[in-house]
Amino acid sequence: MFTRIFGKPKQETNALATLDKLNETLEMLEKKEKVLLKKAASEVEKAKEFTRAKNKRAAIQCLKRKRLYEQQVEQLGNFELRIHDQMILLEGAKATTETVDALRTGAAAMKAMQKATNIDDVDKTMDEINEQTENMKQIQEALSAPIGASADFDEDELEAELEELEGAELEEQLLQPATTAPAAPVQVAAGKQPVRPAARKNTEEEDELAALQAEMAL
Template identity: 40%
Template structure:
């Protein structure tokens, strides 16, 4: 038998005997901790007093000094025992608190599980699958309708786009010609030749120099 099984079995036996609840046990342990803490404070004060008494008598009254030191030792032993007891009680209290927390967690988890079971009680998986299929089909139909609505109606698709562009160019050319005619017609090319450019004076002087050189050379 596992420790958990023994624990729950022990709890069932204790419940039959109407033992204390975890909350009651935790409360009692806290009261005990408070009492032992006060006892600690008392012993610490007594230890300080006995130490002061021993110092006061010293070697002048060895008997009284030794008795004070003996009492101090006993108080220190009691203080040490209380420290150990408090550690044990603290461990036991923490174990009870954890057990109480785990019990509440399990109780709430069981309550939630029952709620989930109740929520799923009237649910039929076959009906859910059928419903999801219907939803998927309706979504597909809606998508097809949206695609059909957004698709162009097809007007003009039987015409050649190149022919339409050529016709558009002809219309633009006709409009340009009409604009030129309205502005006064096309400009005419002049029939008479342009006047020749007179030779520069510098060129005439160069020709005369060349003639003089030619005459001298002959």
């Protein structure tokens, strides 16, 4: 267990240390390459000077040294390529290791969560929730039940009384007198005076009163 716990940081430290060492070596090779390129360029300049001085032998010696420097530069270039290749492989391996560790950690966390919440615990929790819900429903029904005098009222009697009230209301509406429609206006022809019923009624009453006075005088 402790090996697994302390192994990962040690491996990561080793990988980082190796990458640092490769970077240092690469920088060293690049510096040497620059120095060799300068020496090769310097031999070319010397060869030119010896050529102007008609010293062919010395000029050829300069070109030979230039070739040697160029060979070393080429060799250093191969070393640099190998180091770059090693660094790429190491960085890829480091990324792969970190990915595998992350996946392993996620799988362990998922396993722990599944272990903590197995199906039996879920079923037990749902049973408790259903039981609490049923208890709350019973409590609400008990609180909403009528108490005191209202609990003694008979629903059938109340419905019968309501039907009597509705029948009495309907009977009262039927007994109310119908409203009389307004009389239609009488169309009177042009040139004729309309007959006045009220004036005729007054004339008849006056005739009856005159007849009664005549009978009393006799």
